[in-house]
Amino acid sequence: xxxxxxxxxxxxxxxxxxxxxxxxxxxxxxxxxxxxxxxxxxxxxxxxxxxxxxxxxxxxxxxxxxxxxxxxxxxxxxxxx
Numbered sequence: 001x002x003x004x005x006x007x008x009x010x011x012x013x014x015x016x017x018x019x020x021x022x023x024x025x026x027x028x029x030x031x032x033x034x035x036x037x038x039x040x041x042x043x044x045x046x047x048x049x050x051x052x053x054x055x056x057x058x059x060x061x062x063x064x065x066x067x068x069x070x071x072x073x074x075x076x077x078x079x080x081x
Contacts, residue, residue: 014044
């Protein structure tokens with residue numbers, strides 16, 4: 001008798017940082033991927049890049065609105081000089 005289980009581990013993760021940059025974290029400095037894993041990772045990077053672009057666009061629009069009103073104010077209500 002044998003007990004079998006499949007363990008899934010992340011060999012790479014992609015996310016957008018607070019600085020609106022795309023972060024790629026890998027288990028090792030050098031990681032080998034199958035062709036499909038490379039395609040999947042590239043897709044994740046593209047999705048994160050689109051999210052970063054959208055966040056930057058939203059931030060720039062908010063800054064533009066604050067400039068239109070003559071005063072730059074942070075989200076916390078602080079006036080930026």
